[in-house]
Every structure is written in C-alpha cells, then in structure tokens.
Amino acid sequence: MSGRRSAKLLVIVSEDDSRKLLLPDGIPESVDELVEKVREACGLKGKFRLQYQDKDFGDVFVNLTNTGELQSLCTLKIIPLPDEESFTVQTNDGTQSNDDTLSSFGSGDTDDTIILSPPGSETVSTRNQQWPKEFNIPRFSYDTELQLERGNSLFKANGTRLTVAPKMKSDILEKICDEIYKYKSYPSSANFCEVSEALIKKHPCLAEKGSFNGCYGWTQRFKMKMGNLRTQLKGLGCPEFLANSLKTKASDNAFPAKNVKRPKRGEANHIPSVPAGVSSENLETERLALLKEVKKRNNACTIREKMTKTFALRRREVVENQPSVQELQERWPALFQQEEVEPVISFKVQVIKHEFTVV
DNA sequence: GGAAGTTGCGTGTTGAATTT
DNA sequence: AAATTCAACACGCAACTTCC
Numbered sequence: 103m104s105g106r107r108s109a110k111l112l113v114i115v116s117e118d119d120s121r122k123l124l125l126p127d128g129i130p131e132s133v134d135e136l137v138e139k140v141r142e143a144c145g146l147k148g149k150f151r152l153q154y155q156d157k158d159f160g161d162v163f164v165n166l167t168n169t170g171e172l173q174s175l176c177t178l179k180i181i182p183l184p185d186e187e188s189f190t191v192q193t194n195d196g197t198q199s200n201d202d203t204l205s206s207f208g209s210g211d212t213d214d215t216i217i218l219s220p221p222g223s224e225t226v227s228t229r230n231q232q233w234p235k236e237f238n239i240p241r242f243s244y245d246t247e248l249q250l251e252r253g254n255s256l257f258k259a260n261g262t263r264l265t266v267a268p269k270m271k272s273d274i275l276e277k278i279c280d281e282i283y284k285y286k287s288y289p290s291s292a293n294f295c296e297v298s299e300a301l302i303k304k305h306p307c308l309a310e311k312g313s314f315n316g317c318y319g320w321t322q323r324f325k326m327k328m329g330n331l332r333t334q335l336k337g338l339g340c341p342e343f344l345a346n347s348l349k350t351k352a353s354d355n356a357f358p359a360k361n362v363k364r365p366k367r368g369e370a371n372h373i374p375s376v377p378a379g380v381s382s383e384n385l386e387t388e389r390l391a392l393l394k395e396v397k398k399r400n401n402a403c404t405i406r407e408k409m410t411k412t413f414a415l416r417r418r419e420v421v422e423n424q425p426s427v428q429e430l431q432e433r434w435p436a437l438f439q440q441e442e443v444e445p446v447i448s449f450k451v452q453v454i455k456h457e458f459t460v461v
Numbered sequence: 462g463g464a465a466g467t468t469g470c471g472t473g474t475t476g477a478a479t480t481t
Numbered sequence: 482a483a484a485t486t487c488a489a490c491a492c493g494c495a496a497c498t499t500c501c
Contacts, residue, residue, distance in 0.1 A: 268478055272487070288470090326489060329470070334487095336471090343471095467498070473491090480485070 109174035115144055116180075129172050136169055140178065149183040233285045233293060237300040240281045246273045253307030264307040274301075274308075275327040282328060287343070289328065294321045385415040389433070396436045405436050 111123040123143050130136045137152060153163035155177050163179050166172070241247065253264035266274070278297060282289055289297075298320035302309040309316035336343035392408045395401055409416075416434060431438055 268488080272478095275488080291468090323488075325469090327487090330487075330489090333471075463501095465498100465500080467496100469496080470494090472493090475488105475490075477488090478486085481483085 109172075111172070111174070112177045113140055113144060114177065114179045115146075123178075129169050129174075131169060133166055133169055136166075136172075140180070144180075146180070151181050151183060153179040153181055233289075237297050238281065239300050239304045240277045242277050243273050246270050250305050250307065254305055257307035262307070263309060263311065266308065271323075275323055278324060279327045279331050282324070283331065287328075287332060291321075291325075294324045294328075297321075297324055385412050388412050389415065392434075392436055396439070405439070409436055 108127070109125045109129045111125065111129075112120060113123050114120045121144055123140065125139065130139060133152065137150075140146065140152065141150075152166040154166045154171055155163055166178070172178075242250070249264065249267075249270060253262075256262045257264070278301065282293070282297060286293065295315075295317075298317035299315065301320055302317045308320070310319045313319055332343050388408050388411050392405065392412065395404050395408060398404075416437070419430075419433070
C-alpha cells in the first residue's frame with residue numbers, strides 16, 4: 103500500500119514541462135484524490151487522466167487505476183482528455199497557457215492505451231502527431247490575413263462572402279496542406295471535411311453559397327492540393343511517395359497503373375526521413391554494430407537505442423527491397439527478439455484502433 | 462459469391478495567373 | 482514576351498462497397 107509517509111513524485115505536464123510534486127501526507131488512497139492534488143499543484147484546468155510507469159512492462163506508461171501501484175519517486179504523466187472546456191495549464195510564472203504541445207504529447211484520444219514512443223523515437227519520424235480533435239487553421243500571409251479580417255467583418259455586417267483572388271487561394275491551400283501534412287500524407291475524406299469546416303468556422307467569409315455545408319469546394323481543393331503536393335514531394339525524391347509511386351514500379355509507361363497493385367487503404371508504406379546529420383553510411387555502420395551487440399547478454403538498452411536509430415534504414419529496406427523473412431532475420435536479428443517484437447505488436451494494435459476511429 | 466457501382470490514387474495535361 | 486507555377490481536370494486502374 104501507499105502508506106502515510108511523505109512522498110515525492112515527478113509529474114510530466116507536457117513534453118517540456120516536468121514538475122516535482124511533494125505529498126507530505128503520502129500518496130492518496132484514491133486516484134481521484136491524487137488527480138485533485140496534481141490539479142492543484144500544477145494549476146490544471148479541464149479533464150485529464152494520469153499514467154504511471156509500469157515496471158512489469160519495461161516502464162511504459164500505463165493508465166493509473168490504483169494508487170497502490172505508486173511509490174515515492176515514481177513518475178506520473180498527464181494525459182489531457184477531450185473536454186467541453188479546453189485543457190489549460192498554469193505556467194510557472196502564473197500565466198495560463200493553452201499548450202499546443204499537449205495535444206501532440208498526450209494522445210488526446212479516448213483510447214485506453216498510449217502510443218509507444220521509445221526514447222528518441224521522435225527523431226526517427228517527422229510525423230509523430232495524431233490527427234487533432236479540432237484542426238488548427240494556421241496563420242496565413244500578412245496579405246491574406248488582412249483580407250480575411252476585412253472579409254469577416256463585412257460578412258458579420260451584411261453576410262457578404264469574400265471573392266478569393268488566386269494568390270490568396272494559393273496561400274490558403276499551401277498553408278493548410280502544410281499543416282495537414284504534419285499529421286497525415288493521405289488524409290481521409292472526413293479529415294478533409296473537418297479541415298474545411300474549421301476553415302469556414304474561423305473565417306466565415308470563405309463559406310460557399312451553393313454548397314450543402316458551405317465548404318464542399320474547399321474540401322475538394324484540399325484533396326487536390328494534397329495530391330499535387332504528394333506528386334511534388336515525390337518529384338523531389340521523398341521516399342515515402344516514391345515507394346507508393348506507380349510509374350517507378352510499372353513496366354508499361356503508357357498505363358502506369360496497369361498491373362501494379364496500389365497500397366491497400368490505410369497502408370502507409372511509410373519510410374521515415376533519415377534524421378538530420380545522419381547518413382545512410384552511418385546507419386549501415388550502426389547495423390553492423392548491432393549484429394555484434396545482439397550477441398552480448400543483458401544488452402537490451404543498447405539494442406533498443408540502435409534499433410531506434412536505424413528505424414529509417416530498416417523501413418527503406420523492407421519497403422523498397424521486400425526482403426524475405428530469412429534475409430531480414432540475417433540482417434536484423436534484433437528485430438526478432440522479444441523486446442523488439444512487443445512494441446511492434448502494441449504499435450499495430452494502436453494503428454488498428456486508429457483506423458477504427460477514423461472509419 | 463460475383464457483378465456492378467463507387468471511391469481513391471497517381472499520372473499527365475491544360476490554361477490562367479504570376480514572375481522573370 | 483517568354484518562362485514558370487499551380488489549381489484543376491480527365492483518365493485508367495485497383496481497392497472497396499453494395500446489391501442481388
């Protein structure tokens with residue numbers, strides 16, 4: 103049991119905000135009491151749940167249902183929950199902030215599991231944020247913002263809608279698709295719909311007259327812009343899209359899609375970018391080093407670190423070369439160790455759950 | 462189970478707007 | 482005026498869904 107002895111806990115409020123929580127009366131017996139203590143100490147508003155590091159599962163964060171799991175010096179993580187009121191944090195200087203990082207830090211989801219993010223994994227993939235509950239419309243260029251401001255006040259006054267000039271349209275499409283790309287390269291129709299609804303909610307002067315929801319045209323434009331963006335990125339050699347390219351795989355250039363299976367819906371074929379400052383040669387050296395490390399005992403930490411580092415190289419091999427299991431086993435023996443398999447299974451479960459929430 | 466219809470994606474192209 | 486950019490369109494195809 104938690105006992106009545108004083109306790110100290112580390113509370114991770116957000117990615118770059120961790121705080122020490124002193125509990126002179128010890129760890130409370132109920133989770134609700136503890137939540138209130140954390141809320142008071144950190145100045146939190148809105149709903150959140152707590153997660154603790156579970157020793158049985160290699161210190162991954164697990165939802166806290168019983169304070170008996172805790173001891174002094176344990177680490178707690180705050181997971182903001184979707185709420186009618188937005189989640190806010192009292193910063194150390196007393197001001198309140200609605201921290202954007204929170205939405206990316208916590209899952210912001212109603213799932214009971216967390217996304218496994220081993221240390222340093224954020225450097226492996228450039229896209230580590232889940233699709234937001236409410237899509238944030240980015241700031242456009244000064245020109246566009248000025249016109250929108252005027253347009254919106256005119257719309258308020260007499261319902262006049264703004265006629266969007268081509269330059270302004272380009273600016274809106276580009277900025278929004280850049281924002282979309284932070285989360286997904288293949289958003290669903292529902293995603294596009296959310297984005298265009300968020301756009302006309304923020305800028306009502308952009309609503310369209312003939313459209314059933316006022317933004318169908320924008321939805322179509324975003325779809326096309328994302329398609330054009332993918333083509334553009336593929337042209338620049340972005341491996342994520344080269345892997346999905348039909349033309350590079352087709353023998354018959356006249357009909358590039360002929361006899362070439364497209365990836366199934368939801369299949370990412372994702373190849374993450376190589377971390378900045380790291381070359382493929384470096385990664386190959388790391389792979390060779392890994393071959394030696396797996397032969398040593400009690401070496402899980404080093405292996406995990408090297409496997410994380412070489413994730414991009416491994417994905418490239420799998421997607422581009424489609425090696426057999428045997429080849430993969432020879433080149434990446436650590437991949438078949440229990441420590442590496444478990445996170446993969448967890449991740450797959452996450453992906454499946456995510457697909458269900460999308461559909 | 463299979464035919465028919467729908468959706469989503471990549472590709473190539475067009476034409477208007479913009480830049481050089 | 483020529484070159485470039487980019488939104489938008491048409492098309493072919495595979496994946497997927499619906500209907501019988």
